[in-house]
Amino acid sequence: MSDIIINVQNVSKSFGGVQANTNVTMQVETGGITGLIGPNGSGKTTLFNSIVGYHPIDGGSIQFEGQEISKLPVQQIARRGLLRTFQQTRIYGAMNGIENMLISLPHRKMKIWDALKTYTREDYERADHLLEFVGLYEKRMLKSGDLSFGQQKLLEFAMALMNEPTCLLLDEPTAGINPTLINGLIDRLKRANTEFGITLFVIEHNMRVIMNMAETIYCLAHGELLAQGTPDEIQNDQRVIDAYLGAH
Amino acid sequence: MAKNKTILYAAILAFTFIAPFAFPAFGTQLATLWLMIIVALTWDMTGGQMGYNSLGNIFFYGTGMYVAALISIGMVYDIGDYTNAAGGGIYKFTDLQYFGGLALGVLGAGLFCSVVAVVIGYLTFGLRGPYFAIGTLGVAIAAGELVSNWDWVGGGQGIALPVYPGDLDTGKIFFYFLFAAVGVSTFLFAKWLYGTRFGAAINAIRDDEEKADAMGIHTLRYKLYTWAMAAFFVGLAGGISAFQLIHFEPLESAYQTINLGIFMVVCVLLGGKGTLWGPVIGAILFHLFKEVTWNYLLGWQWVALGALIVVTVVYFQDGVMGYLMHRYPELFGIKVDEKTREEVA
Numbered sequence: 389m390s391d392i393i394i395n396v397q398n399v400s401k402s403f404g405g406v407q408a409n410t411n412v413t414m415q416v417e418t419g420g421i422t423g424l425i426g427p428n429g430s431g432k433t434t435l436f437n438s439i440v441g442y443h444p445i446d447g448g449s450i451q452f453e454g455q456e457i458s459k460l461p462v463q464q465i466a467r468r469g470l471l472r473t474f475q476q477t478r479i480y481g482a483m484n485g486i487e488n489m490l491i492s493l494p495h496r497k498m499k500i501w502d503a504l505k506t507y508t509r510e511d512y513e514r515a516d517h518l519l520e521f522v523g524l525y526e527k528r529m530l531k532s533g534d535l536s537f538g539q540q541k542l543l544e545f546a547m548a549l550m551n552e553p554t555c556l557l558l559d560e561p562t563a564g565i566n567p568t569l570i571n572g573l574i575d576r577l578k579r580a581n582t583e584f585g586i587t588l589f590v591i592e593h594n595m596r597v598i599m600n601m602a603e604t605i606y607c608l609a610h611g612e613l614l615a616q617g618t619p620d621e622i623q624n625d626q627r628v629i630d631a632y633l634g635a636h
Numbered sequence: 637m638a639k640n641k642t643i644l645y646a647a648i649l650a651f652t653f654i655a656p657f658a659f660p661a662f663g664t665q666l667a668t669l670w671l672m673i674i675v676a677l678t679w680d681m682t683g684g685q686m687g688y689n690s691l692g693n694i695f696f697y698g699t700g701m702y703v704a705a706l707i708s709i710g711m712v713y714d715i716g717d718y719t720n721a722a723g724g725g726i727y728k729f730t731d732l733q734y735f736g737g738l739a740l741g742v743l744g745a746g747l748f749c750s751v752v753a754v755v756i757g758y759l760t761f762g763l764r765g766p767y768f769a770i771g772t773l774g775v776a777i778a779a780g781e782l783v784s785n786w787d788w789v790g791g792g793q794g795i796a797l798p799v800y801p802g803d804l805d806t807g808k809i810f811f812y813f814l815f816a817a818v819g820v821s822t823f824l825f826a827k828w829l830y831g832t833r834f835g836a837a838i839n840a841i842r843d844d845e846e847k848a849d850a851m852g853i854h855t856l857r858y859k860l861y862t863w864a865m866a867a868f869f870v871g872l873a874g875g876i877s878a879f880q881l882i883h884f885e886p887l888e889s890a891y892q893t894i895n896l897g898i899f900m901v902v903c904v905l906l907g908g909k910g911t912l913w914g915p916v917i918g919a920i921l922f923h924l925f926k927e928v929t930w931n932y933l934l935g936w937q938w939v940a941l942g943a944l945i946v947v948t949v950v951y952f953q954d955g956v957m958g959y960l961m962h963r964y965p966e967l968f969g970i971k972v973d974e975k976t977r978e979e980v981a
Contacts, residue, residue, distance in 0.1 A: 440850065466852030478850075480843040484970075491840045493833065495853045500861070503834040531970070551851055 393418040393555050393587050394439060394470075399448035399458075401431075401438055408434040410611045411448070416555070421581050421588045423602030425595070425622070427631055431611040432591045433475060436557050440472045441465045452555070467496035469554035473561065475591075477540045481533030485524055485543060488532050489515035492547040515550065522546040522576060523569075538565040542573070549580060555587040556580070562594050574600055599623060607631065652820070656812045663808035667880065669923045670815035674873045675896060676903035676915035677822045678866035683901070684910035685830065686862050687842030688761070692772025694897030695779050696867040698890035699752060700745035700874025702783065705795045705884075707744045708737025719790040729798040742814075742875035749871030750864040757860045764845075773893065780891030794885025797878060811880040818876065822869045827912055829865070838862050842910070898945075899926075905948050908957025917956050 394416035401409040408431045416422045426432050438445045439452075441462045450458040452470050480488050490507050519525045522542040527535060532543055541564060548556055561577065562570050574597055580586050592598040598605060599619040607615045607622060609631040615622060622628055656663050675693065682688045709718050712733050717725070729737070756775055763771045784792040800807030829835050837858050840848040848855050877884070884890050891897075899922065907918020922944075929940040948955070954962060961968050 462846075462849045463852055463855060466850055467854075471852070472850060474847075474850075478844055478847040480840055480847070482843055483839070487836065487839075490833070491836045491848075491853075492851055495833075495837065495851075498833065500834075500857075503837065503858075504829075504832050506831050507833065507836075547851070 391418045392416065393453060394589065395449075395451040395454075396435070396439065397449045397451075399435070399438055399450060400446045401434055401443070402446055408611050409438065409445075409608075412608070412611075412613050414606045414613065414616065416587060416589045417604065419581075419585065419587055420603045421578070421590065421601050423598040423605040423619075424589065424591045424608065425593070425598060425605060425628075426608035426614070430608040430631075432608055433559060434611075435608070436472060436559055436591065439465075440470060440557060469496070469552075470557070471548050471551055471553035471555070472557035473541075473544050473548055473559055475559040475563070477537065477544045479532045479540050479544050479547065482531065484531055485519055485528035485535075486512070486515055488543060488547055489519060489550050492550040494551050497552075518546045518549050519543075521549070521579075523572065538569065541565060545576075545580075549584065549586070552584075553586055555589065558588060558590045558592075560591055560593060562592065562597050570594070570597060573597075577601060595623075649820075652816050656809045660805070663805070663812055664880075665923075665927065667808070667812040667815045669920065670812070670819040671873055671877065671896075672899065672903055672919035672923050673819045673916050674815070674822050674869055675900040676907070676919040677819075677826055678869045679900040680904045680909065680911075680915045681826065681829075681838075681866040682859075682863055684904055684914070685835065685842060686838040686859065687845070688859065688863075689765075689769045689901070690772040690863075691769045691893070691897060691901065692756075692774070692776040693866065693870055693900060694891060694893050695756075695772070695776040696749040696753065696870035697874040697877070697896060698776070698780065698783070698886065698892070700742075700749050700871035701878040701884055701890045702789060702795070703748045703871070704738075704741035704745040704875030705797055705878045706741075706789065708734075708741040708797070708879075709795070711737050711740070716788055719788065719793075719795060727798070729801070731801050734798055734801050738875075738879050741878075742872055745875035746868040746871040749867040749874070753864045753867035754860050757863045758856075761856060761859045761863075773897075776891055776893050776897060780887050780893070783891065784886040790885075792885065792887075794883060794889070795878075796883040799882055800879075811876065814876045815873065815880075818869060818872050823912075823916065825865070825869070830912060834858065834861075839910075902945055902948065904955070905953070906944075906955055908955030908959070908961075911955075911957040911961070914955050914957040921956070 392415045396412060396414045398411045398413055399409055400411055412435060424432050437443055439450055441457065441460055445458050449456060452468060457465050480491065490511055493511060495503065516525065519528050522545055524539060524542055524546065527539065532540060535543065541561065545561060562573055565573060577588060578601060581588050590598065590602065602619060605617065605619055605622045606613060607628045614631055615625045615628050655666055659666065675697065679693050682690050706715055709715055712729060713727055718727055760768060760771045783789060789795065800810065837853050840853060841855055841858065845855060881889060903918040903922045904915045906922055907916065908914030925944060926941065929937040933940050961970065
């Protein structure tokens with residue numbers, strides 16, 4: 389079990405009468421890229437929120453690196469190195485790109501006296517490097533709120549990398565991004581995985597993207613796990629096709 | 637640019653030293669101006685930089701007054717006797733007792749307020765936006781009422797401290813320089829703090845606390861530390877005020893929520909929230925406005941003040957610095973995309 393980084397066991401979550409997740413069980417392998425797909429409203433983002441601690445789950449267990457995290461608050465989970473990006477991007481809009489990056493330095497690795505230091509040259513270099521990595525170096529001095537939605541998404545991704553997570557949960561990283569840039573983004577996500585060694589768990593609607601990236605894919609429908617397998621298996625799974633076409 | 641800044645700082649510092657001698661008639665006014673600058677700067681630490689608008693910072697001012705007074709009295713006399721005998725017994729302080737008590741009292745006030753800020757912050761930082769403002773206001777009001785019913789600290793009568801030993805004009809200058817020293821320290825402290833990772837983290841809390849949480853920033857810890865730092869300086873200022881005023885009582889001078897408690901917020905709004913210079917500029921403008929209206933519009937001064945607040949809040953939310961930053965972003969090193977600028981214009 390040591391190569392399982394996130395272990396979700398029989399997780400259920402309902403909001404009032406709406407059963408968002410029912411007995412969902414899935415595993416994310418350490419060091420890999422795992423995909424999560426499903427039609428709109430199938431409970432993907434709810435599951436993400438459950439994993440990172442945004443709301444308590446009704447039942448089941450969520451383990452990160454072998455430890456139960458389903459009862460921990462958001463910050464504590466984030467400080468263990470499990471980070472997420474948002475479907476509606478969240479960046480600090482009033483600040484410029486560099487400032488956004490610098491704020492994202494991993495505070496979990498800082499003692500209070502480290503926090504009382506000014507930023508070092510290495511911090512700036514790292515910020516520049518990662519901004520260049522996502523292709524925002526030219527725009528780094530602009531107010532982030534003025535960037536396009538796609539660029540903000542890239543910035544949020546860069547901020548997540550700045551935080552040096554062990555595992556990154558990405559909620560629709562390509563939504564709103566110019567189709568011509570998507571290939572570049574796939575490449576960057578893959579490089580984040582191989583070069584920085586970050587485990588990725590990705591919600592994605594764009595089938596081309598997820599099929600090209602993920603090694604294992606889970607498909608949710610109506611809050612339940614519908615199918616799991618390699619991209620090939622999922623693509624040819626009649627239940628998945630039905631769910632997406634609305635036959636389910 | 638750096639040279640210009642050095643000259644500017646030197647000029648301000650020189651003016652700080654000369655002012656009480658150049659304008660002897662305004663000694664107390666200038667001291668009060670520094671008090672305004674201190675409370676505005678510290679209010680901006682949480683309100684402007686961290687996005688937590690406290691209406692209860694006056695609590696630390698009042699508590700600072702009481703703690704400083706009680707420490708300086710308690711070192712020489714029994715506090716119960718002293719406050720009980722208000723108007724009766726005669727209590728004398730030697731120079732050493734006076735200045736020693738003042739130094740320890742003021743420092744103790746700062747430290748005590750810091751600790752209390754952590755405790756109150758722990759209870760109130762779960763509140764957001766207007767709820768935090770009202771929650772902290774409640775703390776300040778409740779504290780005033782509690783203290784005014786606490787006989788051991790003088791109850792509603794307050795406490796009368798010994799008068800400055802020596803020439804009273806020298807005393808005025810003495811208190812001016814005490815306030816100025818705390819004011820300059822507060823400014824330099826804030827300037828340094830906002831340049832650190834800590835400063836960036838509290839800005840992150842202001843801009844999007846949920847995101848800051850999700851990035852693993854120790855949000856509660858940073859909020860508590862920031863408020864404790866602000867409370868320290870407000871406590872110092874309160875302590876000095878206690879000795880400057882000589883006599884103070886709980887509701888009108890110590891926990892004066894509707895006066896200084898609101899003034900500090902108005903100062904910051906007027907000058908520009910979330911900027912280093914905004915609170916200073918705001919405090920100066922506000923103090924000028926207040927003194928002018930109190931002198932020449934007597935009877936209407938509160939109306940004028942209310943009008944100022946309304947105009948600031950409705951038409952001038954970003955304050956002087958915010959306006960300048962918006963109008964001349966280049967001066968502040970802010971780069972604006974040409975396209976967006978055209979859209980704005």
